[in-house]
Amino acid sequence: MTREDRSFVFVGATLGLPLVAWLGAALWRYGVERPVSRGLLRVAELTPRDGVLIAALLVGALAGFLLAAWIVHRYDAQFGGAAFKRFLRGTRMVSHRGLQLRTREPGAAQVLIADTPMPTWLETLHLLVAGATGTGKTVALGQLIETILRRGDRLIIVDPNGSFLSRFFFPGDVILNPFDRRSEAWSIFNELRDAYDFKRYALSVVPKG
Known part of the structure; x- marks a missing residue:
């Protein structure tokens, strides 16, 4: 999610939800007056003196702010990079949740690595897991092995220190x-x-x- 996306989500939620809440409260209290434009203008004039309409605006604003914050937190890539106006080509940074949504294949028995489903067409290609000591390489590979075994596949594992053997050995291996x-x-x-x-x-x- 780029800076422009975050701005669009924030403005849309904080302005859109209060307006929707205000319209709902206005229709509930005063109904629809013809022509609609004149009716909305009259309700707008009554809003400063109507506690229900004021409350609807405040509740809508609060809900919009919370919704915008939740969307940005859940789908933000955490790294915006340099500002840009139009994406041309190259790698896109997405959040963990966004990557999970992009790689999930409904109905397919996918293996997991770092809690992310691996696309089935990638399974026959190479996989590089790199990182410093303590960053979770063994944990990620352990989850990958566990989901492969759960799917019923067989593996050939080179295990120099025996960590995977101690976790995944079954009689007959x-x-x-x-x-x-x-x-x-x-x-x-x-x-x-x-x-x-x-x-x-x-x-x-x-x-x-």
């Missing part, structure tokens, strides 16, 4: 780790078939330099 007693039987010689394999494994154990 296959572990490949020579230091884990639960691991499937494995020998490096089963992986070597020609000279290239010997060289590749040797370099992985003793890198050049």
Whole structure:
């Protein structure tokens, strides 16, 4: 949501709702007088002396302010960037809630990452999760794995420190780790078939330099 969008929402809500509330109260108290323009003018003249109409304006203004604040808080991208009058191209910044609404596919069993549904057409592409220590990378990946398992899919997980194994291991899962007693039987010689394999494994154990 840009600065212009926020201004439009704020002005529209704080002016529109009081007007609607005032019109509703006027119709309730005085009905519709023909012609309508003359009737509205007469009601406008009576407003300063009519407590109901004044209360309707105040309640409408308060409701409009609260509604505008809620909309801006819920859908604001939190980063407006440089001011602009017209969007040409490039990436749009949206709020978390706005992103959820854009990526949700009704009826589809979508996986989640950071509480956001992933579009199904993106699942076969690469996913990069980057961030400093403590920013929640493991938490986000854990939610992704949990929703994938809940959907009934199978995974191959490279888990160096065993954090995902401790959370998501089920009886019958296959572990490949020579230091884990639960691991499937494995020998490096089963992986070597020609000279290239010997060289590749040797370099992985003793890198050049």
